[in-house]
Structures are given as structure tokens and as C-alpha cells.
Amino acid sequence: MGMTSIDVQIILCLVLLLFTQNLKADLNRNCIENERDALLGFKHVIADPSDKLKSWVGEDCCSWQGITCNSSNGHVTKLELRGIGSRYSGVNECEDSCLGGQISHSLINLTHLNYLDLSVNNFSEIGIPEFLGSFKMLEYLNLSQAEFIGDVPPYTGNISRLKYLDLSYNSELTVDSLSFVSGLTSLEYLDLSGLNLSMADDLLHSLNMTPSLMELHLSSCSLNVFPEFFHVNITNIQHLDLSGNLLQGHLPSEVGNLKFLEVLLLQDNELDGELPVTLMNSLCNLRELNLGKNSFGGEVWGIIDNSSGCVSAGLQALDLSNNNFKGVIPESLGEFTSLEYLYLYQNSFEGPIPEAIGRLLNLRELSLYNNLFNGTIPASLGQLSKIEILDFNSNKLTGIVSEVHFSKLESLSRLAMYGNPLVFDIDSTWVAPFQLQSVYLSSCKLGPKFPQWLRGQTHNSLQLLDLYNTSISDGIPDWFENISSNIQWLDLSHNQIRKSLPKFGTPSTPVFPRVIYLNSNKFEGPFTSFPEDVEVLDISNNLLSGEIPQTIAATMPQLSFFSLSENNLSGGIPSSVCNLTGLSYVDLSKNQLSGAIPECWQEIEFLNVLDLAYNELSGKIPVSLGSLHNLGSLHLERNNLEGRIPTSLGNLTNLLTLDLSENAFTGTFPSWINENLSSLAILSLHSNMLKGEIPIQLCGVTSLRILNLANNMLTGKVPNCFGNFTSMIVEDPDFVDFWLSSFSFPVLFQMPGRYNAYQDHVLTYIKGRALVYSKTIQFLFSIDLSENHFFGNLPDEIVNLKLVQNLNFSGNKFMGNIVSDIGNMEALESLDFSRNELSGSIPVSISNLNFLSYLNLSFNNLSGSIPHGNQLQTLNDKSIYIGNDGLCGFPLQSCQTEPELLEPGQRDENAKDESEMHWFYYGSGVGFMTGLLVVCSSLYFKHSWRRAWFRLVDGIYDKLYVIVAVKMNKLGR
Ligand SMILES: *[C@@H]1O[C@H](CO)[C@@H](O)[C@H](O)[C@H]1NC(C)=O
Ligand SMILES: *[C@@H]1O[C@H](CO)[C@@H](O)[C@H](O)[C@H]1NC(C)=O
Ligand SMILES: *[C@@H]1O[C@H](CO)[C@@H](O)[C@H](O)[C@H]1NC(C)=O
Numbered sequence: 001m002g003m004t005s006i007d008v009q010i011i012l013c014l015v016l017l018l019f020t021q022n023l024k025a026d027l028n029r030n031c032i033e034n035e036r037d038a039l040l041g042f043k044h045v046i047a048d049p050s051d052k053l054k055s056w057v058g059e060d061c062c063s064w065q066g067i068t069c070n071s072s073n074g075h076v077t078k079l080e081l082r083g084i085g086s087r088y089s090g091v092n093e094c095e096d097s098c099l100g101g102q103i104s105h106s107l108i109n110l111t112h113l114n115y116l117d118l119s120v121n122n123f124s125e126i127g128i129p130e131f132l133g134s135f136k137m138l139e140y141l142n143l144s145q146a147e148f149i150g151d152v153p154p155y156t157g158n159i160s161r162l163k164y165l166d167l168s169y170n171s172e173l174t175v176d177s178l179s180f181v182s183g184l185t186s187l188e189y190l191d192l193s194g195l196n197l198s199m200a201d202d203l204l205h206s207l208n209m210t211p212s213l214m215e216l217h218l219s220s221c222s223l224n225v226f227p228e229f230f231h232v233n234i235t236n237i238q239h240l241d242l243s244g245n246l247l248q249g250h251l252p253s254e255v256g257n258l259k260f261l262e263v264l265l266l267q268d269n270e271l272d273g274e275l276p277v278t279l280m281n282s283l284c285n286l287r288e289l290n291l292g293k294n295s296f297g298g299e300v301w302g303i304i305d306n307s308s309g310c311v312s313a314g315l316q317a318l319d320l321s322n323n324n325f326k327g328v329i330p331e332s333l334g335e336f337t338s339l340e341y342l343y344l345y346q347n348s349f350e351g352p353i354p355e356a357i358g359r360l361l362n363l364r365e366l367s368l369y370n371n372l373f374n375g376t377i378p379a380s381l382g383q384l385s386k387i388e389i390l391d392f393n394s395n396k397l398t399g400i401v402s403e404v405h406f407s408k409l410e411s412l413s414r415l416a417m418y419g420n421p422l423v424f425d426i427d428s429t430w431v432a433p434f435q436l437q438s439v440y441l442s443s444c445k446l447g448p449k450f451p452q453w454l455r456g457q458t459h460n461s462l463q464l465l466d467l468y469n470t471s472i473s474d475g476i477p478d479w480f481e482n483i484s485s486n487i488q489w490l491d492l493s494h495n496q497i498r499k500s501l502p503k504f505g506t507p508s509t510p511v512f513p514r515v516i517y518l519n520s521n522k523f524e525g526p527f528t529s530f531p532e533d534v535e536v537l538d539i540s541n542n543l544l545s546g547e548i549p550q551t552i553a554a555t556m557p558q559l560s561f562f563s564l565s566e567n568n569l570s571g572g573i574p575s576s577v578c579n580l581t582g583l584s585y586v587d588l589s590k591n592q593l594s595g596a597i598p599e600c601w602q603e604i605e606f607l608n609v610l611d612l613a614y615n616e617l618s619g620k621i622p623v624s625l626g627s628l629h630n631l632g633s634l635h636l637e638r639n640n641l642e643g644r645i646p647t648s649l650g651n652l653t654n655l656l657t658l659d660l661s662e663n664a665f666t667g668t669f670p671s672w673i674n675e676n677l678s679s680l681a682i683l684s685l686h687s688n689m690l691k692g693e694i695p696i697q698l699c700g701v702t703s704l705r706i707l708n709l710a711n712n713m714l715t716g717k718v719p720n721c722f723g724n725f726t727s728m729i730v731e732d733p734d735f736v737d738f739w740l741s742s743f744s745f746p747v748l749f750q751m752p753g754r755y756n757a758y759q760d761h762v763l764t765y766i767k768g769r770a771l772v773y774s775k776t777i778q779f780l781f782s783i784d785l786s787e788n789h790f791f792g793n794l795p796d797e798i799v800n801l802k803l804v805q806n807l808n809f810s811g812n813k814f815m816g817n818i819v820s821d822i823g824n825m826e827a828l829e830s831l832d833f834s835r836n837e838l839s840g841s842i843p844v845s846i847s848n849l850n851f852l853s854y855l856n857l858s859f860n861n862l863s864g865s866i867p868h869g870n871q872l873q874t875l876n877d878k879s880i881y882i883g884n885d886g887l888c889g890f891p892l893q894s895c896q897t898e899p900e901l902l903e904p905g906q907r908d909e910n911a912k913d914e915s916e917m918h919w920f921y922y923g924s925g926v927g928f929m930t931g932l933l934v935v936c937s938s939l940y941f942k943h944s945w946r947r948a949w950f951r952l953v954d955g956i957y958d959k960l961y962v963i964v965a966v967k968m969n970k971l972g973r
Contacts, residue, residue, distance in 0.1 A: 031061035031069055034109055035076045039067070041106030050097040052081070068115075075112035082142070083120035098122035103129050110135075117142040119166065128153055128173075135159060144168040144191065154180050161186055168217065169194035178206035185209065191217035193241070198222040208233045219265070220244035230254035241265040243290065251275060251296075256282030267292040267319060274298030284310040292321040292343060299327035317341040321367065324348060334359035345369045345391065352376070353397075358383040367391040369416065374398065377422070382407035393440060394419035401444075403430040403453070416440040418466065428452040435459040442468035447495065450474040457483040460505070464489045468517070475499035485531075489515045493538070497521040501539070504531045518542070519563065527564065529555040540565040540587065547571030548588075553579035563587040565611065573612070575600050585743075585758055587611040589635060594618065597641075602627040609743060609758050611635040613659065618642070621660075626651045632742050633760050637684065638662040647672050656739055657682040657760050661708065668692035669714060675700030681727070681739060682762050682777075686710040686784065693717070699724040703735070706762055708784040710808065715789040723797030728781050728804050736778045766806045767830045767854035782806035786832065790814060794838075799824045808832040810856065815839065818862075823848035830854040838862060842887070847872045859883035865895045 036059070043056050055065040061076065062069035068078035083098050100122040107113075108131045116135070119142045127150030128143060138159045149172040162184050167173065168191040178200045181190065187210045197203055197218065204225060207213070213234050223245040230252050234240075238260050247269040255264075256278025262285050272295040279289075300320060316338050326348040334356025336342075340363060350372040357366075358380020366384075369391045376399030377392070385408040397420040406412070412434040423445045432453050439454075439462070450472055454465075465487050473496035484490070485505030492502075501523050513535035523539065526546035530537055535558050544567040552559075553576035562580075565587040572595035573588065581603050589611045596619035597612065607628045617639040625634070626648025633656055634649075641663040649658070650672030656679050665688040673683065674697035683701070686708045693716030694709070704725050727735070743758035761774035764782055773780050781803040793816040794809065805827050814836040822831075823845025831849070834856040841864030842857065852871050858879060863886025866872075876891040888895035 030059050030074070031067075031076065032074055036061040038104075038106040038109040039064070039076070041104045045102040045104045046099055047101030048099055052097065052099065070112060073112070076110045077112055077137075078115040079107075079110070079113060080115065080117045081121070082117045083122075100124065102126060105129070105131055107131070108134055112137055114138055114161075115140040118146055119144040121146045123148050124172070125149070127151065128167075133159060136161070138162055139186075140164040142166040143170065146170060148173055150174065151176070152180055159184065163187060163212075164189040166191040167195065168192060175200050177201075178203050182206040182209035186212060188212050189215045191215075192221060193217045193219040194221070196222050198224065198246075204228060204232050210234070211236065213237055214260075215239040217241040218245070222246055224248065230257065234258070236260055238285075239263040242269070244268045247271055249273070251279065253278045255279055258283065260285060262286060263288040265290045266294065269294050271296060275300055280311050282310075284314075286311050286315055287338075288317040289315065290317070290319040291323065292319040294323055296320075297324035297326070300325045301327045301330050301333075314338055316362075319343040320347065322346040326350065328352075329354050331356040333357065336360060338362055340364045340386075343367045344371065347371055349373060353378055353381075353392075355380050357381060360384065361386065363387050364411075365389040368395065369393040371395050377401060377405055379404045381405050382409065384409060386411050388412060389414045391416045392420065393417055396420065397422055399423070400425050403427055406432060406434070409434050413437040413461070414440075417444055418442040418468075420444060424451065426451070426453045432456050435461045437461050438464035440464070440466045441470060442466050442491070443470070445471045447471035448473045450477055450480075450497075452477075454483060455479050460486045460507075462487050463511075466491045467495070468492070469494040471495065472497055473522075476502040478503075481505050486511050488513075491515075491517040492521065493517040493519045495521050497523060499523070500525045501528050501544075503528075506531070507533070513558065513560075527569065532556060533558060535559065535582075536561040538563045539567070542567050544569055548574055548593075550574045550576050552576055556580075558582060561585040564591065566590040569593060572596070573598055573617075578603060581605065583607050584630075585609045587758075589613040589615065591615055596620075597622050597625075597636075599624050601625050604628060606630050609633045612639070613637045615639050620644075621646050621649070623648045625649065628652060630654055632679075633657040633758070635659045635761075636663065637763070640664060642666065645670050650674075650676060653677060653679075655680050656742060657762070659684040659762060660688065661685055661763070662687040664689055666690070669694055669698075669709075671695040671697050673698055673701060675702070677701055677703075679703050679739075681735075682706045682760070684708040684762055685712065688712050690714055694719055696721060702726045704728070705803075706764065706780060706782045708762075708764065708782070709788065710765070710784045711787040713789060714785075715791070717792035718785065718790055718795045720795055720797060722783075722795045723800045725801060728783075728801040731803065739778060764806065765808065768832075768856070780805065781827065782808075784808040785812065787811040792816075794819060794833075801825065803827050805829045805851075809836065810834040812836055817841075818843055818846075818857075821845055825849065826851075828852055832856040833860065834858045836860050841865070842867055855880050857881055857884065861885065862887055865889040866892065 039056065039061050043053050053065065061067055062074065066080045067076055069075060070077045081099060098121045103123065103126065113135050114137045116138060124147040126148065128148045130153040132141065133153065136159070139161050141162060141164065144166045145168070148170045151174055152167065160183065163186050165184065165187060171194060173195055175195050175197055176199050179202060181187070190213060211233060214236055216234065216237060216239070219241050223242065224247060231254060235257060237258055239262060240258070243265045249271065250273035251271055253276035255276060259282060261283050264286065267290045275296060275298065313335065315336050317340060319341070321343040324347065328351030329349065331354045333354055337360065339360050342363060342365070345367045348371065352375030353368065353373055355378040357378060361384065363384050364386050366387060367389065373395040374397065377397055382405050387409055388411050390412065393416045399422065401422050401424045403426050410433040413436060415436055418440045430453055436457055446467060447470060460483070462483055463486055466489070468491045475498050481503045482505060484502070485507040488511045501518065510533035514531060514533045515536040516530060516534055517538045519538045519540040521542050523542040523544060525544065527544050527548055529551065532555060534556050537559060538561070540563040544564065546569065548564065548569055548571065552574060557580070559580050560582050561584065569591040570593065573593055575598035578598060578600035583604050584606045585608055587609065593615040594617065597617055599622040601622060601624040608630055610628070610631060611633065613635040618641065620643040621636065621641060623646045626646060629651065631652050632654055634652070635657070637659045638661070642665065644667035645660060645665050647670065653676050655677055658680060659682065661684045667690065669690055669692055680701050681703055683704060684706065687710065690712040692714065694714060696719045699719060699721035702724055705727050743760065759774045760777055761772055762777060763770055763772050764780065765784060766782065783798070783804060784806065786808045789812065791813040794814050796819045798807065799819055799821050802825060804825055807828060810832040815838060817840035818833065818838055820843040822843050826849070828849045829851045831852060831854070838860040839862065842862055844867045847867045847869045850871050852875065855875050858881060862884040866881060866887055866889040868890055878891050881887050881892055
């Protein structure tokens with residue numbers, strides 16, 4: 001049937017009616033006066049430092065910023081004054097632009113308000129206004145991150161229409177009860193994250209009263225109500241966030257009752273046990289599941305495999321990271337075709353990465369690091385064209401990685417495979433489909449050629465390139481200049497890269513701070529300039545030659561950490577170094593640098609480490625070094641420096657290490673080495689020409705752990721205050737922490753072979769051999785006064801120094817008895833009193849020294865029977881006691897028979913040399929751990945042998961030795 005004319009008339013009438021009503025509403029658009037006054041009252045008392053409410057003038061309040069009116073009746077319905085800031089950071093970032101101060105009671109006249117947002121502001125002087133409870137129409141209330149203080153007023157619960165309530169991250173808000181929630185019968189969305197709810201006993205009861213709840217955020221609420229939580233009547237819930245709480249126990253199978261769950265966030269709790277089967281076969285709507293950072297365990301894949309396809313197709317994000325999950329990933333993983341984020345890192349997953357991974361074509365992030373995955377990487381990986389982040393590092397993946405694995409990875413931005421014994425074999429003509437941002441491939445095998453597939457990274461998105469220890473033995477190709485301009489962190493160290501140093505492209509804007517590690521390679525030729533934005537530059541342990549250019553300060557003004565140690569650089573130290581006022585670390589040691597140290601250090605305020613050791617520097621120590629107030633470590637050993645040690649060094653009150661050994665310094669022992677140097681742990685002045693007595697002030701340096709004054713011309717009696725070295729009496733772990741953290745270094749990883757701090761070092765003669773201690777330096781306690789002209793009695797207080805492992809007083813004129821309770825020095829491993837004039841008998845207590853593995857008492861006037869028993873039985877070398885006319889007993893002749901006398905002629909130089917040579921080769925054959933120390937040895941007082949010395953490079957032997965020794969020590973107690 002067609003329309004009759006009457007029908008048409010009726011319709012026309014209706015249209016007209018509607019039209020006129022609209023017209024009426026438009027006429028009324030100017031807001032209601034009473035409500036405008038209410039808003040002006042609000043504006044009047046609020047603090048608005050950035051004038052956000054400047055539009056709040058004139059008649060029409062409906063057009064003011066943040067106000068919305070109902071179009072038909074003109075009432076204000078919406079007040080939206082959210083500040084600027086990030087939602088979950090918990091930090092209110094609005095700062096000066098925040099609204100604050102008071103909230104006027106006049107707002108109560110906005111009777112039609114249904115939407116109020118005052119979030120991300122700074123109302124740190126007031127509580128949540130109680131009158132908010134009078135807004136009968138209110139459906140949306142957002143007060144998050146607004147710094148409200150005090151209690152949540154119970155009246156909030158009267159707003160029965162309220163659907164959305166967000167009070168999150170008001171850190172000063174106290175919530176003793178959640179009774180306000182129980183009145184909110186329409187509530188669909190509740191966010192109380194960041195509020196401490198541990199005192200709210202009625203949490204579960206109150207949530208039972210909110211049957212419409214669909215989204216609940218209780219992150220970081222200090223909750224420990226688990227597993228009762230899943231008995232609560234919230235069966236309509238779609239989004240549940242309980243992350244960052246103190247939840248303990250198993251995840252109960254009741255979680256399967258929440259059939260509508262789409263998002264379940266339980267990360268960062270203390271949950272454990274296996275996952276309930278219901279998690280995967282009942283929650284068929286799940287899109288996001290986050291269980292990361294708990295203590296869950298078991299074979300999670302069994303559950304996923306049994307999920308009968310219910311969850312798999314829809315799941316977009318799965319985070320199982322940081323748990324104790326184990327097992328092999330089944331091929332059925334390929335059914336999770338919607339997955340975009342898969343985080344399995346930090347678990348004990350094992351077996352191969354399934355071929356089916358190539359079916360997850362929506363995958364954007366795949367993080368598998370720190371597991372036990374083994375086998376080869378499946379070729380299907382190359383199909384993941386949306387993948388941006390690939391983190392495979394620190395597994396047991398093996399085999400070849402070729403261009404097939406990357407063939408379609410056009411979105412890849414981060415490639416991390418370090419810590420797997422993977423071999424990269426990529427065709428040198430292959431053009432990569434990606435432009436990478438960060439590449440972590442350290443300890444994979446990439447060489448011998450420099451990886452050619454990096455050649456195409458010319459969009460300069462590359463910011464991080466870590467090719468540490470990747471078996472490259474090529475030169476750096478010319479095209480490196482085209483990909484390098486924005487690389488902020490470059491580590492090519494520990495390869496055999498040859499030829500000249502790399503050239504860098506110029507960035508459009510500086511990428512400061514730039515970090516470049518090229519150390520431990522075979523770079524040769526001169527030191528060339530680096531980008532002007534470089535802050536950390538380490539080219540140590542290469543073959544660079546020529547001079548350090550004067551232009552260094554002008555071309556790299558930002559340098560802070562700078563090492564050219566262990567090269568073949570010659571010439572002088574350019575005085576322009578002193579213009580690098582941001583320097584904190586300079587290591588030019590182990591080159592052939594000559595000439596004087598420039599006298600210009602007063603401007604480098606933050607210099608922490610200055611290491612110029614093992615060069616051919618001459619002249620005096622510049623007085624201006626004494627201005628480096630922050631200096632922690634000063635190494636000038638083994639140069640040709642001479643003259644007096646300047647008293648200005650006494651101003652270096654933060655020194656931890658002062659090593660001036662093996663130079664030609666003259667004058668008396670510096671008395672400025674006193675209690676002002678209150679952190680000095682290492683003082684090494686050995687092998688100089690210092691004269692005079694040890695001043696009593698030295699004993700003020702109670703932090704000393706290693707004191708080496710050997711091989712000088714010091715004389716007199718040793719002051720009776722060595723017992724004051726308290727650091728050698730009781731261990732001080734706080735000091736060690738402070739010490740080790742003093743030289744921290746920018747570092748990417750905590751991985752074996754990578755240093756995270758400047759490694760301080762000291763050469764010590766122990767057990768008749770020279771050892772460089774560095775990584776284990778904090779375990780060494782040593783006093784060496786050997787080869788001087790000291791006389792008088794041995795300082796008896798040394799027996800209090802219970803931590804000392806190495807005591808060497810040999811080659812002096814000490815006389816009298818060996819102190820009878822020497823056995824108290826329970827840590828002693830090496831004791832040398834040889835070539836003195838000691839007399840009397842050897843104290844019986846010496847046999848208590850359980851760790852003694854080197855002993856030398858030869859060439860004294862000792863007599864009587866040699867104590868026996870315990871560790872002494874292993875010290876069976878006659879040379880230990882040789883040259884003492886009156887000694888008898890094992891290992892010498894037994895005391896009944898006449899002791900064998902030495903012919904006078906035997907004490908000439910040759911014979912002495914011979915016996916020393918004997919120890920040199922053999923003397924270390926004693927003791928229980930020395931077998932590990934298959935290293936160099938030399939006796940420093942023989943110049944000719946000094947050259948035979950070589951360095952034990954941070955040896956694993958050295959470390960093992962100390963660790964074992966320390967453990968044995970502990971066992972011994
Ligand atoms: C609300 O409006 C009425 C009428 O204009 C006024 O008398 C009253 O003071 C207002 N209330 C507040 C709290 O400002
Ligand atoms: C859950 O709610 C329903 C109706 O809303 C009610 O019948 C039931 O008793 C509630 N269960 C609990 C455990 O409170
Ligand atoms: C991987 O590890 C498992 C044990 O977890 C072992 O049985 C298997 O042989 C390994 N596979 C490869 C390829 O190394």
C-alpha cells in the first residue's frame with residue numbers, strides 16, 4: 001500500500017515539531033546562568049599556573065574549554081580537565097601545567113553532570129571532595145594521578161549510576177575500606193591501581209556487589225588475597241589486571257569460570273606451581289595473557305597443546321617470561337596465528353625452536369633469550385615479515401644462520417643472537433630487506449670477513465652495533481663510513497680486525513654520547529681522529545704506532561673515557577690532553593711514550609683514573625697532578641721518572657691506589673702519606689731510590705691493604721704501629737663495594753670478558769714470583785718491605801694483621817727473634833724473612849699456618865729444631881732453611897746428629913745467586929695450590945731478571961686461585 005496524504009501530513013507535522021524544538025534548544029545554547037556561576041566559582045579558587053582556563057570568560061559557558069553541555073536542555077554534562085601525563089607511569093608529569101589548590105563546592109550546582117575528569121593534576125593539599133557524592137547523574141569519574149590525599153569519602157558510593165571509576169595512582173590516598181564500591185551497582189570499570197589496598201579487608205566482599213564489572217585494574221595494590229580472588233562474583237569480567245602485587249600460591253582452576261576474560265594480567269607477583277588446565281581450555285576469548293615475572297613452573301606447553309583450539313586463534317600477546325617454565329615448544333604453536341607478542345625469556349625452555357614459528361605471520365616481537373633452546377634456527381623464521389624484534393640471545397642455538405633466515409624480515413629493527421655458538425654464513429652479494437636499529441651478535445662467528453650484509457644499512461637507522469668477539473679478521477671496509485654516522489654504541493672489540501682505524505660518517509645531528517670499543521684487535525697505523533661526539537673511546541691492545549696528535553682535544557672535545565693502552569705509540573703526551581676537561585678516565589699505559597708528563601692538570605676536575613704506567617716517561621711528577629681532587633687511581637709505575645715525589649700529591653684525598661714503583665724517585669719517604677689519604681688501599685713505591693725512615697704518619701693510612709716499599713734504600717726501625725692497619729685485620733665489605741664501584745664504566749652487558757669498570761691492578765711479588773692482580777685485587781692483603789736497610793726487631797704487632805697473605809721482610813738487617821705468635825696470622829700463604837740477622841728458634845706456632853705454601857727463612861742466624869706437623873710437612877725443601885747454622889730437624893738433618901756446617905766460601909755472590917735461581921725455578925713447587933699458577937716468575941731485586949717478567953693477564957688461574965684460597969680459608973674457620 002502507498003502512503004496516504006494524511007500519512008504525509010502527519011510526517012510533515014512531526015518533522016516541523018522536531019525542527020522547532022531544535023530551534024528552541026539552539027536559542028537556549030547559552031549556558032544556564034546558575035551553572036556558569038558554579039563554573040566561575042570553581043575557576044576562582046583553583047590554582048591554574050599555566051592559565052589553562054583562560055577561555056572561561058563570557059556568557060556561553062558551553063563553549064569554554066573542557067565543558068560540554070546537553071544540546072537539548074543546555075545543562076553542563078561534561079567537565080574534562082585532564083592534565084598532560086602518562087597513564088601508568090605513576091608519575092604525574094604535568095608539573096607547572098597542573099591544576100591544583102582547592103575545588104569549589106559551587107560545582108554542586110552542576111546537577112546534570114555525568115562525566116567528570118580531573119585526572120593528572122596536582123591537588124596535593126586536599127582530599128577527594130565529599131560533595132562528588134551528590135552528582136546523582138554521574139556515570140564517569142576519573143580522578144587518577146591527581147595527588148589527592150586522605151581517605152576516599154564513603155559518599156562516593158551513593159552515585160548509583162556510576163559506570164566508570166578511576167582513582168588510580170594517588171599515592172597519598174589511604175583506602176581502609178572498599179565499602180564505597182559496594183554501593184556502585186552499575187559499575188563496569190574500576191581502576192584502583194597504585195593504591196595500597198592491603199588494609200582493605202572488605203575488598204572481596206565489596207567486589208561481590210558489583211556484578212556488572214567488566215574491567216578491573218588492581219595493579220600495584222599490595223594485594224595478597226589469592227587464590228580467594230577467583231571465588232568472587234565477577235563472572236562478567238573481560239579485563240582483569242592484578243599485576244605487581246604480592247599474590248602467592250597457585251593459580252586456581254576457578255580462573256576458568258571467568259569465561260568472558262579477554263585480558264588477564266598477573267605479571268610481577270609471587271605466584272607459583274603449574275598452570276591450571278582451565279586457563280587454556282575455558283578462556284576462549286583470551287587475547288592477552290601475561291604471567292611474566294612469577295615463579296610458575298612445569299610444562300606449560302602440555303596445557304597449550306590440549307587447549308582444543310579454543311584459545312589459540314585469538315591470542316595476540318603471550319608473556320611467560322621470568323618464570324621456571326620448562327619443556328619443548330610443540331609444533332602446535334603454529335595454531336596461534338594471531339600472536340603479535342611472544343615473550344618466553346628467562347625460563348628453562350629447551351629443545352629446538354619449532355619450524356611452525358614461521359606460521360605466526362602476525363608476530364612483531366619474539367623474545368626467547370636466557371633459555372636452553374638448542375638445535376638450529378628454523379629457516380621458516382625468514383617468513384615473518386612483520387617481525388620487529390628478535391631476541392634469541394643466551395641460548396644453546398647452534399648451526400648456520402644464512403640469508404634464508406632473514407629473507408622476508410623487512411620490518412626487523414632489533415636483532416639479538418649473542419651468546420649462542422651460531423655461525424653466520426651469508427652470501428656477500430645478499431641485500432638485506434631490513435634497516436636495523438640494533439644488532440647484538442657478540443660471540444657468534446661472523447668472520448673472517450667483516451659482515452657484508454651490513455653494507456645496505458645506509459638509512460642510518462643503525463644505533464647499536466655489537467660485534468664483540470665475532471671472529472672477524474678483516475680490515476674495516478670503506479662502506480662502513482656510510483652506515484656508521486648514527487651508531488651510538490659500537491663494539492668491535494676482541495676480534496683480529498686489521499689495517500687502519502675505521503672512518504665514521506658525519507651525523508646530521510651529533511649522537512652524543514657516542515661509545516666506541518675497538519680494543520683487543522690488530523689495528524695498525526697512526527691514531528686517527530674520531531667523530532667529535534665520541535665520549536668513550538677504547539683502542540687499547542692494538543698495534544697503533546706514531547704519536548698521539550696534539551689535535552686530539554680539538555677534534556674530540558667530549559672525551560671522557562679514553563684508552564690507548566698497550567699499543568706501540570711513541571712521542572710525548574700532548575699537552576692538549578689537559579683541554580679535555582670532561583675526562584674521567586685516561587689510560588695510556590704500556591706504550592713507548594717518552595718525554596715529560598705535561599704540567600697542566602689543574603682544569604680536569606673529574607679525572608678518576610690516570611694510568612701512564614709502563615712507558616718511557618722521564619722528568620719529575622708535575623705538581624699540578626695534585627689538583628686532581630677526584631683522582632682514585634694514579635699509576636706511574638715503570639717509567640724513568642725521577643726527583644722527589646711532590647708533596648702536592650698529598651691533596652689527592654680520594655686516592656685508592658698510588659703506584660709509583662720502578663722509577664728513580666729520590667728523597668725521603670713522603671710524610672704526606674698520612675691519615676688524610678683515608679681511602680688509600682694500595683701504596684706501591686717499590687724499586688725506587690727512597691731514603692730515610694718510614695715516618696709514623698704512614699700508620700695513619702688505616703685503609704691500606706697492599707703496602708709495597710721493597711727495593712729502596714729505606715732504613716731505621718720499622719715504627720711500632722703496623723697494628724693500626726685495621727683494613728688488614730677485619731674484612732670490610734662496604735669498603736670493597738665502594739672500591740669496586742668507584743671506577744664504573746659504561747657497559748652494555750654483564751657478560752664474561754666484558755668489563756664494567758676500570759680494572760685497577762697491582763704487581764705483587766708473592767711466593768717468589770711476580771703476579772699482576774687485577775680482577776682479584778680486592779682479595780689481596782700484602783706487606784713487602786724487602787731489600788731495604790731496615791734494622792732492629794721485627795714489628796711484633798704485625799701478628800694482628802690476620803688478613804695478610806703475603807709478608808716479605810727479606811734482604812734487610814732485622815735481628816732478634818721471630819715473634820712467637822706468628823701463627824696468629826692465619827691467612828698467611830707466603831712468608832719471607834730470608835737474608836736478615838734473625839736469631840733464636842723458629843716459633844712452634846708457625847706450624848699453625850694452614851695456608852702457608854711458601855716459606856723462606858734462609859740465611860739468618862736461626863737455631864734449634866725446626867717445628868713440624870700440619871702444613872709444615874709439605875714445605876720439605878731444604879732451601880727454606882739453608883744458611884742458618886744452628887737449625888736441625890726435618891727437612892734438614894735430624895737434631896741428634898751434628899748439623900752440617902756451611903763452608904764460608906759458599907756465601908759468595910755466585911752461590912747466593914744459584915740458590916736464588918733454585919727458588920726461581922723450584923721454590924714454588926711447594927704448597928697446595930701453586931700448581932695452578934703456571935706463570936712467569938722473577939725476583940725483582942735482580943735487575944737482570946726483571947726483564948723476564950711478563951704479565952699474567954687477568955688470568956683465570958689467578959682468579960681461580962684466589963677463589964679457591966678464599967673458600968679454603970672459610971672452610972678452615
Ligand atoms: C547554587 O545556586 C544557588 C542559586 O543560584 C545559589 O543560591 C547557591 O549558593 C549555589 N550553591 C553553591 C554551593 O554555590
Ligand atoms: C553472586 O551473585 C549472584 C547474583 O548476583 C548471587 O546469587 C550469588 O549468591 C553471588 N555469589 C556470591 C559468592 O556472592
Ligand atoms: C637439545 O637438548 C636436549 C636436551 O634438552 C637433547 O636431548 C638434544 O639432543 C639436544 N639437541 C641438539 C640438537 O643438541
